Every structure is written in C-alpha cells, then in structure tokens.
Amino acid sequence: MLSLGVKSPLYLGSPAAPSSALRDSLHICFAPYIAKARVIRVHCRKSHPQRIQSTQVTMAAAAESPRVVIVGAGVIGTSIAYYLSLRGVAATVIERASVACAASGKAGGFLAVDWCDGSPVGDLARLSYQLHRDLPSDLEDDIGYRVVCTIGGNIGKPGKQRRPEGSNYDPAWLDGPVSRLQVMGTEATTAQVHPGKLTQGFMKAAQRRGASLCIGTVTGLDISHNDQACVEGVMVDGERVAADVVVLAMGPWTSHAAKWLPVPQVFGQLGNSMILKSHQPLSAHALYLHGASGEVDIFCRPDGTAYVCGENDIINTPEDPLDVQPDPAAIKRLKRNAGLVSSALAEAEVEAEQACLRPTSYSGMPIIGALPGASGAFIATGHSCWGILNAPATGKAMAELILDGQATCVNLSPFDPARLLPLQHRKPKVRG
Ligand SMILES: Cc1cc2nc3c(=O)[nH]c(=O)nc-3n(C[C@H](O)[C@H](O)[C@H](O)COP(=O)(O)OP(=O)(O)OC[C@H]3O[C@@H](n4cnc5c(N)ncnc54)[C@H](O)[C@@H]3O)c2cc1C
DSSP, X not given: OOEEOTTOTTOOSOTTOOHHHHHHHHHHHTSOHHHHHHHHHHHHHHHOGGGHHHHHHHHHHHTTOOOEEEEOOSHHHHHHHHHHHHTTOOOXXXXXXXXXXXXXXXXXXXXXXXXXXXXXXXXXXXXXXHHHHHHHHHHTSOXXXXXXXXXXXXXXXOOSOOSOTTOOOOOTTOOSSEEEEXXXXXXXXXXXXXXXXHHHHHHHHHHHTTOEEEESOEEEEEEEESSSEEEEEEEETTEEEEOSEEEEOOXXXXXXXXXXXXXXXXXXXXXXXXXXXXXXXXXXEEEEEEETTEEEEEEEOTTSEEEEEEEEEEBOOOSSGGGOOOOHHHXXXXXXXXXXXXXXXXXXXXXXXXXXXXXXXXXXXXXXEEOTTSBTEEEEEOOGGGHHHHHHHHHHHHHHHHHHSSOOSSOOGGGOHHHHGGGTTOOOOOBO
C-alpha cells in the first residue's frame, strides 16, 4: 500500500489511514504547483504557525518548480531532497521500506578529506568533506559528527614499537597484540558521522521545507513518447504519481530500473558488520587493522559503541533490502578479531549483527547525471564504499543539475551515466 510518511508536512491523516485518503493526499501533493503551494500553507497554519513565513518563501519558488520524485530514501536520495529543499523545491521521496533501511543505515560513517585524491572522485570527496562540517548545525539534529584520529596496524604481531613516532595515537583500550601502528589520518583530515542519523536528518530537514516521504515500491516509469521520450510519472504499487523529474537513487536495486530505461549495471557488494557496546570509554579513533586472522575496521562512536566491519563478499541482490543478512562465519571472525585487539571489545555487548550492500558500478565510479533515453530522468548511485562521505556533494550537484541544467559545485562528467552504458551486460561473480 502507498502511504505518506508520518512527518510529511503534506500528510493529512494517520499513518494507517485508508488508501482513499492517501490517494487524496497524493492528488493534492501532485496537483498543479499553485494549488500545491496553497495546501502547504493551509496545513502549516494549522500545525506549524511559527513556520508560515519561511514556508511562504518556499511557496514562491515552488510555484515555478518542477515536480521531482526521488526513488530511494538512502543517504543519496535524501541528500538530493535536502539540497533541492534549500533551493525551494519540495521533492517527494518514495521508499519501499523505511528511511536508511539499507547500507545508509548500516555503514561505518567514516569520512576522509583526501583518501580519494588522485581519482575522479577526489573533488567530490573534498567538497563533501567540507559540507559535512556544516551539516550538524544545518540539519538541527544530532548526527554523530566528530573529527577522529585514524590509525592502521597489524594484528597478532606484538611489536616493540606500537606508538607512531611523534604522536599519541595509541589508544589505551587497544591493549591486544597490534604492531606497526601508523597514522592514516589526523583530526584535520578524518571524521565520522552516524550514517542512519545523517540520512534521517537529511529527510527531516527536507520535510521541514515541504518535501514529503512516501512509503511504497516504485515498479515502473510513465514515459510519454510524443516528440521525444519524456518522464511524466512513476508507478508506485500500481498507482501513478505524476512527475516532471525522476531521480533513481535505489542503491544496488537501481539495476531494476533497467526494465524501464537503459541504466548502467549496479551490483551489491555485501559488507558484514557489528555494533559493540563497550563498558569502558572508547576514544575518538578509527582503526584499520589487518593480519593473518583477517581484516577488521573499528570506528568508535560518540555514543560509546564501536562499529566493527571488514568482511566483504559479492552476492545476488535480494529483492527486499530487509532480506540482506549477515554471514554468521564472517561475523564470528569479526568478533574474534575485535576481541583479540582489545579486551574492552572482547567484553563488550553485541548490539547488532548486520549486513548491507555497497552499490557498485563496474568502473568503481559513482553514476551521477541525466539518463539518456528520456528527458527528466536522472540517476545517482554506485558510490560503493564512499556513499556516506560523498552524499552531500552528490545532493548539492544533483540539485544544480536538475534546476540549472548543469552542476557548478563539482564536475560531474566523470560520472556521466552515458559513459557506462556499454558495460551494462557484464555480470559479476556471485556467491550462492
Ligand atoms: C559494511 C559497509 C560499511 C560502509 N562504510 C562506509 C563508510 O564508513 N563511509 C562511507 O562513506 N561509506 C560507507 N559505506 C558505503 C555506503 O553505505 C553506501 O555507499 C551508501 O549508503 C549508499 O547509499 P544509497 O542511498 O545509494 O543506497 P541505499 O542505502 O542502498 O538506499 C537505497 C534505497 O532505495 C530503496 N529502494 C530500492 N528500490 C526501490 C524501489 N523500487 N522503490 C522504492 N524504494 C526503493 C531501498 O529500500 C533503499 O532504502 C559502507 C557500506 C558498507 C556495506
């Protein structure tokens, strides 16, 4: 069933309202722009009187703006909705399960300013890193942002010299056999954010400016073929929702859209992870450790938990994001390695054992831009292991591309979907 999110400013009933009421809500939502602006104002008068003035500013812009539908409420889709909302455009985000239900809620949230330098993603990452610094105040939410010190090292080889020269980057809680510690990033170059809270924060901030969240599965596009192919809407659980612009931000599920338009292939790289709640304080560190017993990345969070990951695989992407399950053997190795390097983590409580899929293209590059095949169709996916880092610049650039016809904050040409189309028939090697 198609339902609007509870916090949508356009939401007119309860979460379990009957579908006719929801259809009415949607009708209002996608009515001509002037009528839509009127509904926003009436609703805001009722429940948010303090916001009337700013909403009226948004209304003036909305009267001229396109109807934008974003498919997928991961960090990429919600970031685009957020940056569109800053430009006065109230997008509708359609999500099949819940906000941040997939990789965007289960990632590490590690950020680095310069680790993508020298690759086509370098400028996107640098701009994003700057934008992340401002987001905690812009989003008016605790999104778990803080700068961290990042160190690498070997597991299982007790070394004489643990402490990197000239620094105090050897955390006390890292009391197991770890050697060859080296600084990989300082508080000036590395940081972290809680990915699920960031994604929720983007969505809520966009909703405060009039965007809406709609729970439902997009099953097709409505494309007119008059003079030229042109997007006119999306099909959501069998119902048509009108749109002038559609952005596909469906993570590894974006390949499903190949049934509707010629989109490049995106596959899901599975990452297993755990969240451990330590009884001892954990410092603001990110660790990248490896050894004969495997690899383990540990990101200590401000809430006293440690996010632990490092076991990856390629699997067939299940239809439902909620069916992505961790590999028990991989989880066991992660737990063993975390406990080996730290007694605090050995004694920690397991808060979550989980897995998620990195949306990955064959070039390894994100796919961001207008889709050939139908005007009004756009794509933003394939961010692989850097989707949380690169979400803000992707959202800002996409808002510019949609509203101005080109992105000026960053050069999107390396990510042009047209460059990847010939690769769409290649198949990844999969497990199971
Ligand atoms: C273990 C692990 C650790 C990671 N750590 C980091 C990190 O430290 N730093 C970093 O920068 N990145 C990290 N990443 C990468 C990051 O998580 C991803 O790149 C990013 O979350 C992808 O976001 P997305 O919005 O593109 O996709 P997703 O989060 O997958 O969101 C796509 C959404 O689309 C919805 N959807 C799909 N099909 C439909 C449909 N037909 N109709 C409606 N909705 C639909 C899905 O339900 C889902 O909510 C990590 C990834 C993994 C797996």
